Amino acid sequence: MINAIVLIDADAHRIPEAAQAVADIAGVDKVYSCAGDVDLIALVRVRDHEQIAEVVTRGINKVEGVSKTVTHIAFQSYSSADVEAAFSIGN
Template identity: 80%
Template sequence: MINAIVMIDAEAHAIPETAQAVADVDGVTEVYSCAGDVDLIAIVKVRDHQQIAEVVTQRINKVPGVVNTATHIAFQSYSSADIEAGFSIGE
């Protein structure tokens, strides 16, 4: 599974509607509204890189209210449980 984080600039007056429309896109598992440099962050989980291109460029970018996107591909996932397990090796 390939994970991508898509940073989305949205039209300010339509952020809730845009967020819901992005959340309804196949391949998008979560959408967060946030403060900071971007309006929304979408988590995309698909089987291959070609699907990321399809989800972002052919679907998310065409959602009404989406102004701009920047996509980051995740290489490695870490969680507090993973970190604790790493420190307990050999005990």
């Protein structure tokens, strides 16, 4: 499974509708509205890189109210549980 984080700039008056429309796209796992440099963050989970292009360019970028996206592909996932498990082997 390939994970991507898509940072989304949206028109201020369309954020709730844009967020729901993005969430309804196949391959989008979650959408967060947030404060900071971007308006929305979408987590995309797909089987291959071609699907990321489909979801972002033919899906998210076509949503009314979305003005810009920046996509980051995740290589590896880390969590506190993973780190604790690695250090507790053999204890």
